[in-house]
Amino acid sequence: DAGVIQSPRHEVTEMGQEVTLRCKPISGHNSLFWYRQTMMRGLELLIYFNNNVPIDDSGMPEDRFSAKMPNASFSTLKIQPSEPRDSAVYFCASSRTGVDYGYTFGSGTRLTVV
């Protein structure tokens, strides 16, 4: 298995533009998590899914953020419109509920909004 795959690795965009981050979890994992990492706040849980259903999105900072998981092998995190304070590294992680509590993280997407 190639692990959790995120794309793109780097994204530079202008303020006001729409940004879409993508994640492919490990096959067989039924939980998927989106985290944001910044120097100031560390790792913040934004939203997580179980069996493709959003369970808790209370960490999503604003309505500008949205996430979807249309099927077991794909999830997106969208920011529209983007702002400079959204600049961060966004990580996706997946796990199998009840079997192995450890996550497998993706390599992250480094987002820079100018």
Next chain:
Amino acid sequence: AQRVTQPEKLLSVFKGAPVELKCNYSYSGSPELFWYVQYSRQRLQLLLRHISRESIKGFTADLNKGETSFHLKKPFAQEEDSAMYYCALSSGGYNKLIFGAGTRLAVHP
């Protein structure tokens, strides 16, 4: 409230010195605790979990329920141990992890 506290942002030691990265937690149930490591510009990797009682790369961590702590220890630090270390608490039935703010370990030659 569920919370993980890592009081030190930076821990700086010399090679060969003992290391202890502190982690305290707040959780009403029976905790599942983990340490994750992130080397420079890489993905987070699971280092160890308390339930396994294992030693990885010379690191150990013991859950102390009385002190609500899960400190990470290594008797002799190596330069390659320099990284960001996150303590995490599993919360709820969906494997949701709550992370501490992280401690950067810098091991100098």
